[in-house]
Amino acid sequence: MRIAIVEDNVLHQETLLRYLNAYAAEKKLEVLVDCYQDGIEIVDQFKCNYDVIYLDVEMNIMNGMEAAKRIREHDEEVLIVFVTNYVQWAIEGYSVGAIDFLLKPLTYFHFEEHFKKILNKLVAKVKKAIPVKVGSGIRKVLLDDILYIESEGHYLYFHLKTEQFSILESMKNMETRLKEEHFFRCHNYYLVNLKYVKSIGKNGLTIGSETLQISRPRKKAFMEALTNYLGDGTLA
Template sequence: MKIAIVEDNLRHQETLLRYLKAYASEQQLELSIDCYNDGIEIVNQYKSNYDVIYLDVEMDVMNGMEAAERIRKMDDAVLLVFITNYVQWAIAGYSVGATDFLLKPLTYFNFLEHFKKVMKKFSVQSDKALAVKIGSGIRKILLNDLLYIESEGHYLHFHLITETFSILESMKNMEARLKEDGFFRSHNYYLVNLKYVESIDKNWLKIKGEQLQISRPRKKAFLEALTNYIGEDTFV
């Protein structure tokens, strides 16, 4: 789990860092933790590479709420936690999908109760994720939500369980990035999440009731990949 602490008070920053390390040691959990002294620092170099971000609400250059709003535009999956002296900030935090709030001064007992909530939320989102560039930002896609990718010209259409969106990217690059994650080409135009293949009928496969073509040159390799993925010979 990769965590960022954004806190301009070094004493509070060190307290949270100590609590995180103590919890990691007790639970034999591997944590990678980075510290920032102001919201502008993390926003200016954000690459959608954190699982949890702790944000002090009040900072000199960019406060935690503004930093959260900017981060949320680039990353809709990261867990955001506000650190504050005032309970009323909790209401404002809902607008950016905050996971929780920590009130100062921090105590280890309160931190433990909070971090159990974070771990539970993180376990739901623990599927591998794919970060793709969208405009000037980055979007993180949980692979468990991705049904298939469709190529059309220079664009890729990402078909998720709940929506579809498009980016400018090559299928070759995306295939290379996902080759170890249960995705396989059934056709020049389709990169399929093998987890969601419901059936095979001749040169067609079905995903969530939608039919996608299997090209003849790719059929044998695709069926072998599917067989290996499910661990049985149902489709061969």
């Protein structure tokens, strides 16, 4: 687990770092913590590689709220926690998807209760998400949201439950990444989530509200994969 602390007050920074290390040692968690003195530092060096970011709201060069807005331009999934003296920042924090707020002065008891919620969020995200490069940033896509992935030229089109988006990637690479996640390539152009296959026809399958073709050379292997996934061989 990789965590960033962005805090210009050395005492507060050290307190939060001490609490993180103490909790990690108690629960036998592996954590790597980076500390920054101002919002501009993390924004300039940001590489979409953090699970959690703790942001002091009030900092001299770039405050935590502005830093959070910049970070959200590149990473929609990282958990952002604001650390502040003033509870009124909470309303504005929702605009950048803050997961929680910690009020100063911070006590270990309150931190412990807070971090239990963070761990629950992280466990859910890590189990079912895949990071993909979108433009200049990284987007973590929940596997349960993916109906199927379509190949067209050099691009892959992700067909999700509520939206579609594209990335520059090969189908072969994506198939390799998802081979252990119950996705199967039923056609040169389609990689489908077996969970959402509703029915099988003579030459195609129904997934969501769409019908996708199953290529003849792949049909036998596809049916075997689907049967193994369903266990009893019946379609959901």
